[in-house]
Amino acid sequence: MTDALLEVRDLKVEFKTEDGVVAAVNGVSFWVAPGETLAIVGESGSGKSVSALSVMGLIDKPGRISGGDILFAGQSLLALSERDYRRLRGGDLAMIFQDPLSSLNPAFRVGDQIAEALLTHTYEKKDAARRRAATLLADVGIPQAGDRARDYPHQFSGGMRQRAMIAMAIANKPKLLIADEPTTALDVTIQAQVLEVLQAAQQETDAAMLLITHDLGVVAGIADRVAVMYAGRIVEEGTLDEVFYESRHPYTLGLLNSLPRLDSDRSRPLRTIPGTPPSVLSLPPGCALAPRCPYVQDRCRTERPELEAVGPETHRSACFRSAELPALAAALEEVPSS
């Protein structure tokens, strides 16, 4: 953990709404090392995107970071002036958004937008920046990149736009790459292309990557470690295999079990997590999963479990019954579902 490039400590983010103050992120800690990919997984409203935006310094009113710290290369980002933050963004810190069409400026040529990123940070000559932009587009697999650099975003397909966004994000060799649902808007064959490009780009620059997604399939393909979020908190974290094969949290187990798989037994109904995620406006007093959890006990309804180590190394879970969970889950498995 000493080699962490990014370290988020007990982060709290609040939003003021008409219905009161909402704690979108409520005490979240994680870290990423160079060359490593940490996936933050969760459903809508779990706080995963807000966590990512906090790192980029992009939380605007009515939201605010109300607690905790974000350390980047040992330096607190929360103490930075807007001017210094700007120097980091697009430089050492880069972000790829879900919807490439709304993140590219429709009025400027794709190549010029990438060149602009270069001129802001590392390049001084326009010509050189433009040539570099074309090379970057070629690197992410845009055919005839020299010509296509002069196209406008609407002339690109969805997959090409997302590749252009990746080219822009890696233009200044960032140390940290944040990808927020980078392939959610794309078709599955295009998704496969874009994920390959993203991984290649990361390997080349040895950047740390923070991948925000709801898609456990994508996570299984490219993450090294995983943090699962639920209702503004991390409920389980560990290495990819720990979380997928030795899960110690009922929510993670529930998610994995509820996914239809290509080879699952079709005659059996899917095992579901009953109910719906709680509103962050009215969180239950104890564990946020308690109303939906098949293993709930009285204690879970009144007391909130902290994230605690459950394995030899980095595996942690926020569940009172994490130790007995594998046995409990196996017992539940034997009961024929419906």
Place this chain on the structure above:
Amino acid sequence: MSEPLLVVTDLVKHFDIKKGYFGGADAPSDVGGGGAVHAVDGVSFTLDRNETLGIVGESGCGKSTTGRLVLRLLEPTSGTICFDGTDINKLKGRVLREFRRRMQIVFQDPYASLNPRMRVQEILAEPLVIQGRRHEVKQRVPELLDMVGLHAEHASRYPHEFSGGQRQRIGIARALALEPDLVVLDEPVSALDVSIQAQVLNLLAELQERLDLAFLFIAHDLSVVRHISDRIAVMYLGKVVEIGAAGEIYTGAGHPYTQALLSAVPEPDPRRERARTRIVLEGDLPSPIDPPSGCRFRTRCWKAQDICGTEEPALIDRGQGHPVACHFADVSVHA
């Protein structure tokens, strides 16, 4: 075996591109002038009672247009749609309305497909009122709510008071109000969170058994389609490239596109993800305004040869046990 409930034959839908602001009908097609979008180009399939046919494909393959044509929400350019032995494209007035009762649809976006100004009560009553069955409303609305796992007291609420999953349940209840025989499900779970998707899929399977429904299940998520479908049709650029039993498609896909599609599905299983060899397709989907000659997939296919550009492969069984539209289709070792 009785007649299939739905027989679709050679269905074609071209959307004409009208003269626009920037270009006349003779302007190049990529600036919006002339030609037609070949959305659906000769699609045939059948659907039995109590059966689910999944239609998969990527954006622009024509799967949603096919669903809308089947319900006659769009008029086909050519081809026939026989529902329970009757060609629905020839129907008008009262007879058409009776057929409409028997075919319903559930949309993808549970936020956009429910009128925000109507209470659930009115949303569910509307189909009955339109069909002149107002007297049934009082009894039927609580029944429908119960059927989809909601409570009778929900009837007085507005759509915004519900979560996405609950809204989709309301959409399903509305589709079932008139006791249809066929329900077209157009991406019914894509907008829902993972933990909610499974609930809705289970509900659909249960309702199908109980009410003897036929489903046309349109989706881009192959794992979801595989789970719910008996048979699967894979579409690419307006055509069905492969159709067969769900198990066969997954274990013995003969068409290169089906194989690529399957290999691209990310699976929530790290060991398998590490072990897999993914077929990554080159390039993007060609324009449906000017589709490639011969086989439409040839521009991205690693097996393509000269014949693929000149001769369109027919959708026939080439030893796979199910029809495949590829000159060089794989004959699988799986049975």
